[in-house]
Amino acid sequence: MSWIKLYRFFCVFCFIVFIRGNLYGQDLTLWYQHPANTWTEALPVGNGKLGAMVFGGVQADRIQFNESSLWTGGPRNYNQPGAKNYLGEIRKLLSEGKQQAAEELAGRHFMGTKSISDPPEPWLTAVRAIEQQPKNPSQEHFEDKTWREMRVPSRDGWEKEGFQGLDGAVWLRTTFNVPKEWIGRELVVDLGKIRDQDFTYINGKLIGTTHDANQGRLYTIPKDLVKAQNQIAIQVINYDDKGGLVGYKDPSRKLSVFLKENTADESVYLTDTWKYWIQNDEAPRVGKYQESYQPFGDLLLDFGSQAPFSNYKRTLDVEQAICKTSYVQNGVSFERTYFSSAPDACLAIHLTADRPRQISFDASLASPHKTYNVEKVDDSTIRISVQVKQGVLRGVGFLHVRHEGGELHVGDGKIKILGANQATLFLTAATNYKSYNDVSGDAEEIAKSQLNKVKNKSYDVIRLAHIQDYQQYFTKFSLKFEADEASNSLPTDQRIAQFVKSRDPNLLALFVQYGRYLLISSSRSGGLAPNLQGIWNDLLTPPWGSKYTTNINAEMNYWLAENTNLSELQEPLFQMIKELSVVGQETAKTYYDAPGWVLHHNTDLWRGTAPINNPNHGIWVTGGAWLCQHLWEHFLYTQDESFLREQAYPIMKASALFFDHFLVSDPKTGWLISTPSNSPEQGGLVAGPTMDHQLIRQLFRNVASAAVILDIDKEFVQRLSEKSQKIAPNQIGKHGQLQEWLEDIDDPDNKHRHVSHLWAVYPGSEINWQDSPKLMNAAKKSLIFRGDGGTGWSLAWKINLWARFKDAEHAYKMVSRLLSPEEAGGGVYPNLFDAHPPFQIDGNFGGAAGVAEMLLQSHLGSIDILPALPKALYAGAVKGIRARGGFELSYQWQNGLLTHLEVFSHAGGKCSLxxxxxxxxxxxEKGQTYYLDSSLKLNRNSK
Structure with a gap:
C-alpha cells in the first residue's frame, strides 16, 4: 500500500472514530442473518436522487434502483375549463342538504382533466374476435400445454407475481373436479374480484362477464354444463394499474365452486396455479388525473456458486449510510459494501475477499419498463436506456467496473469479472427532466458526466466524501434510551417481532435515527421532495401512484425535519411549494375565480393542483394552507427573517388572498365557512369541515404575525384578523367530542384512520391545554372514539396527538403498535419501512417526529422538557433536539427525572423553559450555550 493510500485510510479511520465517540454510544445498525427475500426486507440507500434497495443475496444479488425524477406523463394543464361556472350551484346544493346532487354535479364539471386516453372499443373488439376462431382458448379441449403458470389469486395484482407493466388481454385456464352427486345440478363459481373486465367460460360456454374491478364474480354454472372434471377459461381484460384475479381482501375467502342451493356450505376450492397466455399487451391508453413515480431498473450480480455459505450478515449502518453484506463460502470471507453518494452522484458497490483472486461475477442491468436497452460502452462500462410508457421521460444509466487483479470482459450487455482481488462498481443515472414544465434535459450527458467525475477517483476517497457529506446532517442529533440489556445483539427483524413484549427502548431510538437517515437519503438540495415512498419504489403501478398526498402524507414526510435538526433538508419541499403556488394560481382562477393560489388533496411531479379522482374526497381546498404551515414553522425554528421575507411570506400571503376570497357566509349560522370541501378522507363533499377552518384560521394568524415582524401590509393584517374572528369556530358536540363537521353528526363508532379535525391539536396549535382546555378534552374524546387502530401513518399521527395531550403512556402504546410486525393495519416491515400497508414512508417520518414530541414541545411559546415521557423510557439522553425560537437542546434523565440541560441559542433572544x-x-446571545441543572437553575458559567 502506498503512503498516499495509507494516509487516506488513516484519515477515514480517524474521522469515523471521532464521529462514533460523539454519538452517546447509540444503537445505529440494522442487521439480519439472511438475504432479503422481498422488497420490504431489502435495505435502502440513497443520495436524494439515486435510491436503491439492496437484497444482499449470495448466489445472486439484486440492487433495485430509482432516479427520483422518473415519472409517467408530462407537462400539461390539469384544470377543467369553465369549472367556476358550477361553483355557485354546488354550494347551493350543499346548503340545501343535497349532497348526492352536489357530488354528481361536481363529478361532471368540477374535477380536473385527465391525460390522453384511447377509445377502448376498437381494441376490445379486436381481442374478443379470438372467440370466433376455430381453435381458441375458451374451448374445453384447447391445447394449452405450452402455456406458463401463474399464481392465482394475486391479491396485489399480477404485477407482484412477476408481470410488471402487464396491461391488455390475458387468458387464464384451470380445471376442477366435483363430486358425482353434483353432476347435473346448478353450481356457482366464486372467482373473487377481477381487474378490470372478464369473460368467463366453463367447458367452452360463456357463463358471465363483468366490467367492474371492485365487484366479486359469482357466476351460475348451468346444470347441463357440469361434468366430473370441468375446464375454466377466463379472458381477463386489464386496461391499467393492477391486473388479474385479485381475489378478496380477506385471504380466508378462497376461489371456489359450490352448489347453488346450499350457499357455499360445501365447496370445491380452485387450484392456486393456473396456466396463462398473454394474447395482447398493448392496451389502449387510460386517462389519468395524475401521474405515477416509476422504478428505473435493476443491477444484478450473478456469482454463480451454489456452494453452501455461513456466517452471513447483512447490515445498514445509519451512522455512516453504508450497507454491507458478508459471508463465508468455501473457506473465503466475502464482503460487499454499498452506498449512494451525494457529492459524487453515484451508487458505489465495493467487493472484497480475504484471499486473492476470489472475486468472480457477472454484472448486468435490466428494467421492468417494456422499452429499454442495454449495450456496451467500452471495455469496462455498459449503458441502460429506458423509456417510460406513454410518457415524455427517458432515463439513461451507466455501470462502470474497476477491478484489481483478474480479468474483465464486456459483452452481450454484461460485465464479467474473473478472479479479481477486489472490484468496485459505479452506477449513475439521470433523466431528461429539468422542471415541472421543462423536459429538455440531456439524460445521457448528465449520467455520463456523473460517471466521468468518479472514474479517476479512488474508492476510499469517494467513500470518505460520502461519509463526511452525510455526517454533516446526521451527527447534529443523537438519542439513546437506557436498556436492561444489549438488545442489539438480536437481528432487527427479531427485535421488531418481540418489541411489544420485551423491553427494547433502543429499537425505538434506532427507529428515530432510521427516519432521519431516510430523510437525509431522500431529500437533498437541488432534488425533489420525497413522495409517498420517499425515493424507493419497485413497481410500475405503485400504490396511489407513489405521488404526493397533501391532506397529510406529503406534510408528514417533513414533520421530523425541524425538531430532529434536519432543517436544511427542507429545500426540496420549499421548492415544491413555490412551484405549486405558481401552478395553483391558474387553478384558483379556473375553479373559484379567485386571486392567490390553491392546492387540492394531491399533486405529482408535474405539479397538478386541480381536484382529482372523486368529489367525495378529491375536492379538498386547504392543501396549500397546510404546506404554508411548513414555511412558517421553518421561520419559528430558525428565526431566519431573510427566509421569511424573500421566500415564505409572499407564498403565505398569496394563499391567504385565496381564502380571503373563497370563504362565504353560512346562511344558517352567519359564520364564514369553506365550501365545497371534504374532511379528509371521509364524509363526502360538504360545506364547512372543521379541519379547513382550523387551517385557514392558522394561516391568517401566521400571515398576520409575519407581516408584523416584517412591518408590512398593515391593512391586510387588519382584514385577516377581522375575518379570523368570523370563521366557524371549533365546536363541542353532543357526545362531548370535537365536531368534525359544521353539523353535530359525528359517529362515536367511526374508526376511520384519518383524524382530520384534530389538526388544530397537532401539527397545529390552536387547541391546547393552556388556552382551550375544554376543546382539548373534546379533541381527546374524539381520538378515543377513533380508537388505537390504524395504518402506519395514522398511528404515527396518533403518537404526536397523544404527546400533545401529554398522555405519555397512551403515546407509547401507539409507539408499540407502530413498531409491531406488519399486519392487516399498520406496523413495520422487517427493514423497518412503515406499513400502511403497503409501504408508505410517511409513518417512518411521522413516528420519529412523535418520539421527539414526547421529549420536547415548544408550540406554546415556552420550551417544555420531557412533556410526555412514558415509564418505558425512564432513562436516556438526547443531543441536538431543536425548539422554536432558534434553540438547540441537549439533556439527560434518570428514573424519569431530568439531571441536567444545555441550551444553545442560534438566534439570541429570550428563552423560556x-x-x-x-x-x-x-x-x-446568539451563538452561546447555557447550562442548567435539574431544577432549571442557570449555571453561572454559562456562555
Missing amino acids: RYRDKEIQFQT
Missing part, C-alpha cells in the same frame, strides 16, 4: 412545575426565562 418549563420542566414539570419549574419555569425559567432568561435572555440569550
Whole structure:
C-alpha cells in the first residue's frame, strides 16, 4: 500500500472514530442473518436522487434502483375549463342538504382533466374476435400445454407475481373436479374480484362477464354444463394499474365452486396455479388525473456458486449510510459494501475477499419498463436506456467496473469479472427532466458526466466524501434510551417481532435515527421532495401512484425535519411549494375565480393542483394552507427573517388572498365557512369541515404575525384578523367530542384512520391545554372514539396527538403498535419501512417526529422538557433536539427525572423553559450555550 493510500485510510479511520465517540454510544445498525427475500426486507440507500434497495443475496444479488425524477406523463394543464361556472350551484346544493346532487354535479364539471386516453372499443373488439376462431382458448379441449403458470389469486395484482407493466388481454385456464352427486345440478363459481373486465367460460360456454374491478364474480354454472372434471377459461381484460384475479381482501375467502342451493356450505376450492397466455399487451391508453413515480431498473450480480455459505450478515449502518453484506463460502470471507453518494452522484458497490483472486461475477442491468436497452460502452462500462410508457421521460444509466487483479470482459450487455482481488462498481443515472414544465434535459450527458467525475477517483476517497457529506446532517442529533440489556445483539427483524413484549427502548431510538437517515437519503438540495415512498419504489403501478398526498402524507414526510435538526433538508419541499403556488394560481382562477393560489388533496411531479379522482374526497381546498404551515414553522425554528421575507411570506400571503376570497357566509349560522370541501378522507363533499377552518384560521394568524415582524401590509393584517374572528369556530358536540363537521353528526363508532379535525391539536396549535382546555378534552374524546387502530401513518399521527395531550403512556402504546410486525393495519416491515400497508414512508417520518414530541414541545411559546415521557423510557439522553425560537437542546434523565440541560441559542433572544412545575426565562446571545441543572437553575458559567 502506498503512503498516499495509507494516509487516506488513516484519515477515514480517524474521522469515523471521532464521529462514533460523539454519538452517546447509540444503537445505529440494522442487521439480519439472511438475504432479503422481498422488497420490504431489502435495505435502502440513497443520495436524494439515486435510491436503491439492496437484497444482499449470495448466489445472486439484486440492487433495485430509482432516479427520483422518473415519472409517467408530462407537462400539461390539469384544470377543467369553465369549472367556476358550477361553483355557485354546488354550494347551493350543499346548503340545501343535497349532497348526492352536489357530488354528481361536481363529478361532471368540477374535477380536473385527465391525460390522453384511447377509445377502448376498437381494441376490445379486436381481442374478443379470438372467440370466433376455430381453435381458441375458451374451448374445453384447447391445447394449452405450452402455456406458463401463474399464481392465482394475486391479491396485489399480477404485477407482484412477476408481470410488471402487464396491461391488455390475458387468458387464464384451470380445471376442477366435483363430486358425482353434483353432476347435473346448478353450481356457482366464486372467482373473487377481477381487474378490470372478464369473460368467463366453463367447458367452452360463456357463463358471465363483468366490467367492474371492485365487484366479486359469482357466476351460475348451468346444470347441463357440469361434468366430473370441468375446464375454466377466463379472458381477463386489464386496461391499467393492477391486473388479474385479485381475489378478496380477506385471504380466508378462497376461489371456489359450490352448489347453488346450499350457499357455499360445501365447496370445491380452485387450484392456486393456473396456466396463462398473454394474447395482447398493448392496451389502449387510460386517462389519468395524475401521474405515477416509476422504478428505473435493476443491477444484478450473478456469482454463480451454489456452494453452501455461513456466517452471513447483512447490515445498514445509519451512522455512516453504508450497507454491507458478508459471508463465508468455501473457506473465503466475502464482503460487499454499498452506498449512494451525494457529492459524487453515484451508487458505489465495493467487493472484497480475504484471499486473492476470489472475486468472480457477472454484472448486468435490466428494467421492468417494456422499452429499454442495454449495450456496451467500452471495455469496462455498459449503458441502460429506458423509456417510460406513454410518457415524455427517458432515463439513461451507466455501470462502470474497476477491478484489481483478474480479468474483465464486456459483452452481450454484461460485465464479467474473473478472479479479481477486489472490484468496485459505479452506477449513475439521470433523466431528461429539468422542471415541472421543462423536459429538455440531456439524460445521457448528465449520467455520463456523473460517471466521468468518479472514474479517476479512488474508492476510499469517494467513500470518505460520502461519509463526511452525510455526517454533516446526521451527527447534529443523537438519542439513546437506557436498556436492561444489549438488545442489539438480536437481528432487527427479531427485535421488531418481540418489541411489544420485551423491553427494547433502543429499537425505538434506532427507529428515530432510521427516519432521519431516510430523510437525509431522500431529500437533498437541488432534488425533489420525497413522495409517498420517499425515493424507493419497485413497481410500475405503485400504490396511489407513489405521488404526493397533501391532506397529510406529503406534510408528514417533513414533520421530523425541524425538531430532529434536519432543517436544511427542507429545500426540496420549499421548492415544491413555490412551484405549486405558481401552478395553483391558474387553478384558483379556473375553479373559484379567485386571486392567490390553491392546492387540492394531491399533486405529482408535474405539479397538478386541480381536484382529482372523486368529489367525495378529491375536492379538498386547504392543501396549500397546510404546506404554508411548513414555511412558517421553518421561520419559528430558525428565526431566519431573510427566509421569511424573500421566500415564505409572499407564498403565505398569496394563499391567504385565496381564502380571503373563497370563504362565504353560512346562511344558517352567519359564520364564514369553506365550501365545497371534504374532511379528509371521509364524509363526502360538504360545506364547512372543521379541519379547513382550523387551517385557514392558522394561516391568517401566521400571515398576520409575519407581516408584523416584517412591518408590512398593515391593512391586510387588519382584514385577516377581522375575518379570523368570523370563521366557524371549533365546536363541542353532543357526545362531548370535537365536531368534525359544521353539523353535530359525528359517529362515536367511526374508526376511520384519518383524524382530520384534530389538526388544530397537532401539527397545529390552536387547541391546547393552556388556552382551550375544554376543546382539548373534546379533541381527546374524539381520538378515543377513533380508537388505537390504524395504518402506519395514522398511528404515527396518533403518537404526536397523544404527546400533545401529554398522555405519555397512551403515546407509547401507539409507539408499540407502530413498531409491531406488519399486519392487516399498520406496523413495520422487517427493514423497518412503515406499513400502511403497503409501504408508505410517511409513518417512518411521522413516528420519529412523535418520539421527539414526547421529549420536547415548544408550540406554546415556552420550551417544555420531557412533556410526555412514558415509564418505558425512564432513562436516556438526547443531543441536538431543536425548539422554536432558534434553540438547540441537549439533556439527560434518570428514573424519569431530568439531571441536567444545555441550551444553545442560534438566534439570541429570550428563552423560556418549563420542566414539570419549574419555569425559567432568561435572555440569550446568539451563538452561546447555557447550562442548567435539574431544577432549571442557570449555571453561572454559562456562555
